Amino acid sequence: MELKRTPLFDLYSENGGHVVPFAGWEMPVRFNASISEEHLAVREKAGIFDVSHMGEILLQGKDALSFANYLITNDVRKLQDGQVCYSVMCNDRGGAVDDLLAYKFGESKVMLVVNASNIDKDHEWILSKRGNFNVDIKNISEEMAQIAVQGPKAQEILQKTTTFELDKIGFFFFKEIVLGEGINAIVSRTGYTGEDGFEVYLSSVNAIALWNMIMKAGKNLGLQPIGLGARDTLRFEAKLMLYGNELDDETSPLSAGLSWAVSFEKDFVGKDALLKQQADGLKKYLVGFEMSERAIPRHGYAIYCGGEKVGAVTSGTFAPFLQKNLGLGYVPYEIRKSGTEIEIEVRGEMKKALIVKTPFYKKQYKKTKENI
Amino acid sequence: MRYSKTHEWIDKVGEHYRVGISNYAQEHLSDLTFVECIPENTSVEKGKRMGTIESVKSAEDFYAPCSLKIIKINPAIADTPEIINKDAEKDGWIAEVRPTDEKELEELMDAAAYKEYLKGL
DSSP states (O other), X not given: OOOBOOTTHHHHHHTTOEEEEETTEEEEEEOSSOHHHHHHHHXXXXXXXXXXXXXXXXXXXXXXXXXXXXXXXXXXXXXXXXXXXXXXXXOTTSOEEEEEEEEEEETTEEEEEEOGGXXXXXXXXXXXXXXTOOOEEEXXXXXXXXXXXXXXXXXXXXXXXXXXXXXXXXBTBEEEEEETTTEEEEEXXXXXXXXXXXXXXXXXXXXXXXXXXXXXXXXXXXXXXXXXXXXHHHHHHTTOOOBTTTBOTTOOTTTTTOGGGOOTTSOOTTHXXXXXXXXXXXXXXXXXXXXXXXXXXXXXXXXXETTEEEEEEEEEEEETTTTEEEEEEEEEGGXXXXXXXXXXXXXXXXXXXXXXXXXXXXXXXXXXXXXX | OEEOTTSEEEEEETTEEEEEEXXXXXXXXXXXXXXXXXXXXXEEOTTXXXXXXXXXXXXXXXXXXXXXXXXXXXXXXXXXXXXXXXXXXXXXXXXXXXXXXXXXXXXXXXXXXXXXXXXXX
């Protein structure tokens, strides 16, 4: 299969990008700096990410909002116009078809932002669920680019590209504004790093111009281009889900600790299965753990407790900011509590670990509650 | 200095041979966080796993460039594996070894051949 390229591909080499295949795309795993250095740059200053591989599916028409609400677990009716929510989209078994962000423009327009690896699967799934809903479903992933600016300096940097006062965009809200000389963009205060920052959606044709504009704006503020390697370690420290690791078609949002993003006050695909899981009691639960012995847990390694194999690691790494060997994984519901001792099988050897509270990293930054 | 296709090097330093990973390999792995080598005094056949190198990104095995016995593991890499990132082909050596058959080294690439080999990757 031929690998796809984002509209920003040509900029990677001049920025020192190390390009690797990822989910069918040729993407930079890192730029000039090492993954750890890029990770710390985002925690301490700011980073710019090409995330144009992400998918956007637009729902438009009279029933757009009610259809979105039927598709996903979170309740979009509770959103104001211009607000965003994180949600899971379940199959009938209560497994996750995908996890996504839902942007509510109004009753008749909702944009779903989905994972790159799931764009075609999601699009087909959504089409199959249309039924009698009066809604137009459009996959606009090809024509949309997405650039993320994340970190404590993100707002100061992005502000230099627009006259719109970005301080007015609250956490998980968005605005349609103009950046630079007439680039129309959707700007949301969202991200996948655990830091304050923005995700900017715009037409692919303007992607290079905007990237260069933001790079210039951030030149003296420590802005660095960031690859997918640090994107993964950043989201991991903040315990944000990676589809294919923490979530998949067989894993329920309740087991993943995402019940806060599930509303049983409405009807949605997978609701019955999730209600049954809840009534029967959850079998497994996603926990975070810290290695007590020197070893790094990795995706797929077995988790043991009391000498018995009880689960598997979903993600693990040396956490560059926290400077610890940390992991996420599923264990039986009964042993999920922090303080529980477990063992991880690392290349045939048992290494001790301790279940700890998550997220591993939580930023205490000021957030406005709504669009002002 | 000789190189394997799996990006290990072996070089005679004083009386002994030293083994490490190439500069290309360390650059590819990016920041190293942990190196595990099979124990001192164990033998390993050419091409078999000699240990694992962990980076922030992933865990990758490295292989014996020739059949050999581990004499000594570099004491510096336990606490400062990043010396491999800084100087992979000298101070970042992983183990001092004794090749079972020095003739096997001739099958490996020299620096020029390895450089050509990298161009094709």
